[in-house]
Amino acid sequence: MSGEQPLVRARGLVKRFGDFVAVDGIDIDVAPGEAFGFLGPNGAGKSSTMRMISCVSMPSAGELRIFGLDPVREGPRIRGRLGVCPQLDNLDPDLTVRENLTTYARYFGLSRAQARARAEELLEFAQLSDRALSRVEPLSGGMKRRLTIARAMVNEPDLVLLDEPTTGLDPQARHLLWERLFRLKQRGVTLVLTTHYMDEAEQLCDRLVVMDGGRIVAEGSPRSLIEAHSSPEVVEVRFGGRELADFVAPLAGIGDRVDVLPDRILVYAKDGDAAVSEVHRRGLVPSSVLVRRSSLEDVFLHLTGRTLVE
Amino acid sequence: MAHPTVAVLERHLTLYKRLWRASLFSSFVLPVLFLASIGLGVGGYVGEVGGVPYVEWIVPGVLASTAFQMAVGECTYAVFGEFRWNRGAHAMFATRVSVWDMIGGWLLYIVFRVEIAVVVFLLVVGAFGVLSSPWVVLTPLVAALLALAVAAPVTAFSATIDHDSYFALLFRFVMLPSTLFAGVFFPVEQLPALVRPVAYVSPLWHGVELARAATSGAAPPWPVWAHAGCLVAFAAGGLWWAGYAFRKRLQD
Ligand SMILES: Nc1ncnc2c1ncn2[C@@H]1O[C@H](COP(=O)(O)OP(=O)(O)OP(=O)(O)O)[C@@H](O)[C@H]1O
Ligand SMILES: [Mg+2]
Numbered sequence: 001m002s003g004e005q006p007l008v009r010a011r012g013l014v015k016r017f018g019d020f021v022a023v024d025g026i027d028i029d030v031a032p033g034e035a036f037g038f039l040g041p042n043g044a045g046k047s048s049t050m051r052m053i054s055c056v057s058m059p060s061a062g063e064l065r066i067f068g069l070d071p072v073r074e075g076p077r078i079r080g081r082l083g084v085c086p087q088l089d090n091l092d093p094d095l096t097v098r099e100n101l102t103t104y105a106r107y108f109g110l111s112r113a114q115a116r117a118r119a120e121e122l123l124e125f126a127q128l129s130d131r132a133l134s135r136v137e138p139l140s141g142g143m144k145r146r147l148t149i150a151r152a153m154v155n156e157p158d159l160v161l162l163d164e165p166t167t168g169l170d171p172q173a174r175h176l177l178w179e180r181l182f183r184l185k186q187r188g189v190t191l192v193l194t195t196h197y198m199d200e201a202e203q204l205c206d207r208l209v210v211m212d213g214g215r216i217v218a219e220g221s222p223r224s225l226i227e228a229h230s231s232p233e234v235v236e237v238r239f240g241g242r243e244l245a246d247f248v249a250p251l252a253g254i255g256d257r258v259d260v261l262p263d264r265i266l267v268y269a270k271d272g273d274a275a276v277s278e279v280h281r282r283g284l285v286p287s288s289v290l291v292r293r294s295s296l297e298d299v300f301l302h303l304t305g306r307t308l309v310e
Numbered sequence: 311m312a313h314p315t316v317a318v319l320e321r322h323l324t325l326y327k328r329l330w331r332a333s334l335f336s337s338f339v340l341p342v343l344f345l346a347s348i349g350l351g352v353g354g355y356v357g358e359v360g361g362v363p364y365v366e367w368i369v370p371g372v373l374a375s376t377a378f379q380m381a382v383g384e385c386t387y388a389v390f391g392e393f394r395w396n397r398g399a400h401a402m403f404a405t406r407v408s409v410w411d412m413i414g415g416w417l418l419y420i421v422f423r424v425e426i427a428v429v430v431f432l433l434v435v436g437a438f439g440v441l442s443s444p445w446v447v448l449t450p451l452v453a454a455l456l457a458l459a460v461a462a463p464v465t466a467f468s469a470t471i472d473h474d475s476y477f478a479l480l481f482r483f484v485m486l487p488s489t490l491f492a493g494v495f496f497p498v499e500q501l502p503a504l505v506r507p508v509a510y511v512s513p514l515w516h517g518v519e520l521a522r523a524a525t526s527g528a529a530p531p532w533p534v535w536a537h538a539g540c541l542v543a544f545a546a547g548g549l550w551w552a553g554y555a556f557r558k559r560l561q562d
Contacts, residue, residue: 017562056403058561076314080406090397094325103324106317107405155405 005068006031007159007190008053012062015048015214022048024214025062030159030192035185038194039201039296040211041306046194047087049211050163053192054084067158080108083157087164087194089148091136098123098132101151108155118154125180126150142173149180160184162193166200178203198296210296212304222296229302230294231256233272237265237279240287247284254278259301266298314407318415319422321402326423337427341434344372359497362526366440370449370521371494373431377424377453378514381460382485384420386477389468393559399469400560409556413549417461424457425450443527452524456517459541462548469555488512493519498531513544 008030015023023045030036038046051057052064055071055078064071066078092100098119105115123129126146128139136144145165152160165181166174181204185191195201201208202222210218210225218225226232235255239247244260251258255269269275272291279286300306312320326333348368356364392399402412428450435441467480491501492514498506509515516537519530530537 054404056400056560076406076408079404082404084404086400086404088397090401092321092398092401093396095321099324103317103321104401104405106312106320107314107402107407109311109314109317109406111312 006065007067008036008192009065009068010053010062013049013052013059013064014061015045015052015057016060021214023052026209026211026214026216028209028216030190032158032190033188035191035193035204035206037192037201037205037208038211039196039198039208039300040194041196041300041304043213044211045214046211047163048214050087050161050192050194054082054086054161055079080155081158083152083155083160085145085149085152085160085162085165087167089144091144091147091151093136096133096135097128097139097147100136100147101154104151105154110155115154122150122153125153127176140173142169142176145169145173146177146180149177153184157189159190159192162191164194164196166195166197174200198300201296208296210300210303212306217303218299225296225299226294228299230298231268231270232294233269233275234292234294234298235267235269235272235275235279236288236290236292237267237286238263238288239265250282250284251279254282257302261301266301268294268298314405314411315414315418318402318407318411319418320415322416322419323422326419333423334426334430337430338434340376340427341372341431345369345435345438345440348372360528362442363440365438366442366526367522368495369435369440370525371492371518373428373435373449373525374453374456374514374517374521375489375492375494376431377428377456378460378489378517379485380424380427381420381457382464382480384423385416385461385464386468386480387474389416389465390471390474390477393469394474399556403560409553409560413462413465413552413556416465417458420461421454421457424453428453441525443525445524445527448524449521452517452520455520455538455541455545456513459513459517459544459548462545462552464548466548466551466555469552469559488514491515493522513541516540 006029008028010026010028012025012027013023014021014025026049038049040046048057052059053066055066055075058072067081069078071078092103095103101119101122102115105118110118123132126149128143128147131139131143136147139147149162149165166177169177178200181191185204191204193204205222207221209216218229220228244265247265248258248260251265251267255267255275257268259266267275276289276291345365352364358364359367399412432441432446432449487508491498491505491508492512493509498509498515501509520534520537523530523534
């Protein structure tokens with residue numbers, strides 16, 4: 001494979017379900033070795049896009065090439081080189097943890113001996129070696145997720161697709177998964193993932209697109225998106241239970257911009273501390289003040305007027 | 311490199327490894343119970359049918375009916391669940407496995423299951439001395455053809471329906487009539503002419519007649535190629551339907 005050819009290339013990609021347009025003409029290029037993310041709220045069209053890239057769902061319109069191949073005609077050939085972790089786990093509940101891996105390996109054409117060896121490695125990778133003979137059902141959510149990701153690695157894929165790999169997991173389980181995914185990334189595996197966690201996107205993605213309503217509303221590295229669409233720092237100001245709209249006018253002019261959320265007001269500023277001093281100088285008495293670095297959450301809020309996780 | 315169809319078959323066999331004992335036992339018990347009760351008990355009242363003792367006459371019918379019920383039974387909830395409950399079909403489809411590999415591997419597994427039951431059945435009834443023709447060696451072939459003719463459309467049906475309550479319709483309006491009017495327990499000629507076509511469109515009837523021809527050595531009512539042709543048509547139609555249904559479910 002040539003280094004220049006993108007692993008995924010989409011132009012004007014559309015997915016319709018009846019009259020409903022779930023993906024509304026998106027362009028993407030994913031380069032080899034890259035960790036590429038789709039960030040967006042519920043219903044943005046992330047999974048619909050991922051399923052098209054996985055070559056299981058057919059595009060309604062537009063052009064899609066995976067490894068330079070056409071998913072409509074070369075489905076099995078492309079899928080043989082992909083590793084897919086779907087949004088909902090679809091592990092085989094009738095098989096054991098190890099059998100889930102060996103069976104899957106056989107689907108990709110590994111010999112029985114290769115399948116067994118690969119399963120051992122992946123059990124190690126997923127920290128499930130001691131559960132190898134267990135059925136899938138009694139595993140915790142985090143264990144199932146790790147097994148699903150391990151299963152996606154069974155064919156040593158050129159491209160790994162992860163749809164919300166850590167949604168629903170507790171912080172510890174998420175960090176463990178992030179660490180595993182980071183290892184894959186370091187090995188040069190190309191990752192495409194979706195998430196509605198900005199910290200996940202910041203941790204794992206070299207480049208990402210922000211999706212909303214089936215469209216791409218911004219694209220770039222986490223840093224560049226923050227630089228382009230937000231200020232370096234954000235001051236979160238709360239006023240107890242009082243009507244926040246009343247504070248918009250008194251705060252006007254502080255920092256670059258002010259956004260009112262249901263429970264707090266965000267003041268975007270180059271220098272957060274200076275903005276806080278200005279708030280106090282104007283005689284305002286917030287119940288709490290927090291200065292933090294700007295994040296993708298703020299980018300999203302700015303681009304769509306909505307928060308990522310409701 | 312193993313063909314993906316083989317890998318799919320292997321997955322089903324992995325599961326079978328856990329239940330083969332129970333499954334083999336029931337394959338063995340069924341013909342014994344049947345011979346003891348219906349064959350010898352009822353046979354005493356019925357006497358001969360078409361010049362052969364009732365037991366000998368009914369054995370191939372029950373054998374075909376066993377294959378038929380197994381093919382239907384295995385291809386309902388198990389297939390439905392792979393699409394609806396655990397999405398195992400979707401997991402398989404995310405690999406090098408194609409829709410035809412999935413269907414092929416599955417049907418091979420069903421044929422395998424049916425063959426085991428049929429061979430055990432033949433061994434048991436053979437021990438009672440009710441198999442008289444050397445053509446009996448073709449019975450497993452008939453059973454395989456019948457299994458495909460039934461399993462393919464039922465698998466397609468199970469992949470198509472949106473709710474498992476449709477299986478009640480399948481059992482009541484397809485399974486039951488085709489079992490009753492398929493020449494298993496009495497010759498189809500005894501049915502009123504109006505009802506006889508029910509038998510002609512039932513794959514089971516064709517299977518029963520071919521199986522009876524094999525175990526008795528007598529010619530079936532229709533030419534062998536006509537019976538076999540009907541079964542092949544059912545299998546081919548079922549395959550086409552299954553391919554369509556699987557693709558529709560998996561590529562939404
Ligand atoms: N098979 C389908 N039939 C009809 N509508 C669908 C189907 N799949 C998805 N949709 C609709 O398409 C839109 C986008 O769904 P999609 O699953 O791609 O969103 P998402 O970004 O992955 O959301 P989430 O964060 O909740 O997973 C939603 O409005 C959804 O209801
Ligand atoms: Mg989704």
